[in-house]
Amino acid sequence: xxxxxxxxxxxxxxxxxxxxxxxxxxxxxxxxxxxxxxxxxxxxxxxxxxxxxxxxxxxxxxxxxxxxxxxxxxxxxxxxxxxxxxxxxxxxxxxxxxxxxxxxxxxxxxxxxxxxxxxxxxxxxxxxxxxxxxxxxxxxxxxxxxxxxxxxxxxxxxxxxxxxxxxxxxxxxxx
Amino acid sequence: xxxxxxxxxxxxxxxxxxxxxxxxxxxxxxxxxxxxxxxxxxxxxxxxxxxxxxxxxxxxxxxxxxxxxxxxxxxxxxxxxxxxxxxxxxxxxxxxxxxxxxxxxxxxxxxxxxxxxx
Numbered sequence: 264x265x266x267x268x269x270x271x272x273x274x275x276x277x278x279x280x281x282x283x284x285x286x287x288x289x290x291x292x293x294x295x296x297x298x299x300x301x302x303x304x305x306x307x308x309x310x311x312x313x314x315x316x317x318x319x320x321x322x323x324x325x326x327x328x329x330x331x332x333x334x335x336x337x338x339x340x341x342x343x344x345x346x347x348x349x350x351x352x353x354x355x356x357x358x359x360x361x362x363x364x365x366x367x368x369x370x371x372x373x374x375x376x377x378x379x380x381x382x383x384x385x386x387x388x389x390x391x392x393x394x395x396x397x398x399x400x401x402x403x404x405x406x407x408x409x410x411x412x413x414x415x416x417x418x419x420x421x422x423x424x425x426x427x428x429x430x431x432x433x434x435x436x437x438x
Numbered sequence: 439x440x441x442x443x444x445x446x447x448x449x450x451x452x453x454x455x456x457x458x459x460x461x462x463x464x465x466x467x468x469x470x471x472x473x474x475x476x477x478x479x480x481x482x483x484x485x486x487x488x489x490x491x492x493x494x495x496x497x498x499x500x501x502x503x504x505x506x507x508x509x510x511x512x513x514x515x516x517x518x519x520x521x522x523x524x525x526x527x528x529x530x531x532x533x534x535x536x537x538x539x540x541x542x543x544x545x546x547x548x549x550x551x552x553x554x555x556x
Contacts, residue, residue, distance in 0.1 A: 318507065353511055353512065354511045381509050382472075382474065383509060385507045385509065386507060387504055387506050387507065387516075388504065389502065389503075389504050390505075391502055391518070392501050394501040395518055395521070396459045396521035397459050397519035399461075399517075400516070400517065400518055401516070402510060402515060402516050402517070403510065403514065404510055404511060405470075405509050405510065405512075436511075
């Protein structure tokens with residue numbers, strides 16, 4: 264008999280413990296949804312799905328905006344130096360050098376550095392002149408994930424050259 | 439806004455003569471916020487703050503212009519080449535998206551060229 268009572272008691276206790284906790288859990292859940300519907304936390308909620316900068320531009324569009332409908336060559340004259348593996352995506356060194364005489368007739372007009380998967384795929388546009396005497400540029404960029412770095416070089420005759428290299432990023436560097 | 443930014447303009451190599459091509463590099467202390475990162479303590483999204491335009495000029499004549507977006511690292515660094523023609527001053531002007539304008543300059547002092555007949 265004692266054993267039966269004991270089991271009964273245990274059952275009762277466990278029930279009383281379990282039921283309220285479930286009820287509270289439900290209440291908590293409902294509170295959360297209500298608050299979001301009411302809009303108390305609309306600012307935070309809206310921030311989560313739309314993690315976007317002010318001037319987002321996917322890679323394809325950015326490339327189109329730069330070259331328009333001009334020719335695009337895959338050139339050997341452009342040398343793009345990036346690390347194969349970047350441990351920290353917040354600082355990825357990029358070097359571009361272009362073989363060019365840099366005279367008034369034939370010079371490198373611009374160097375554009377793009378990435379393929381960041382929210383804003385444009386990094387920097389450099390407009391060079393003859394006074395630079397050598398078409399070389401170096402900087403450091405942020406990469407959110409493993410992707411390609413693309414250097415688009417515009418020449419004075421209106422043609423463009425493109426070189427792409429992939430970078431493996433172990434820790435993303437965009438927020 | 440009134441926060442003062444530390445910037446450096448460097449010319450390498452240190453010794454050069456007229457006609458040499460030197461590397462002009464420009465570094466500045468700037469947060470370069472993308473507008474996507476969250477504050478770790480408050481959880482609020484930090485507003486975007488990045489450099490937009492950079493102009494390198496020699497004695498008022500611009501020789502390199504840059505248009506910059508958020509994807510450049512914090513405390514950015516840029517370098518270009520320049521052919522020294524005479525003594526003067528290289529000035530770098532930079533503007534960020536909040537309208538903060540600053541300049542930094544560096545004197546160009548070419549050494550006297552060695553006479554070849556000596």
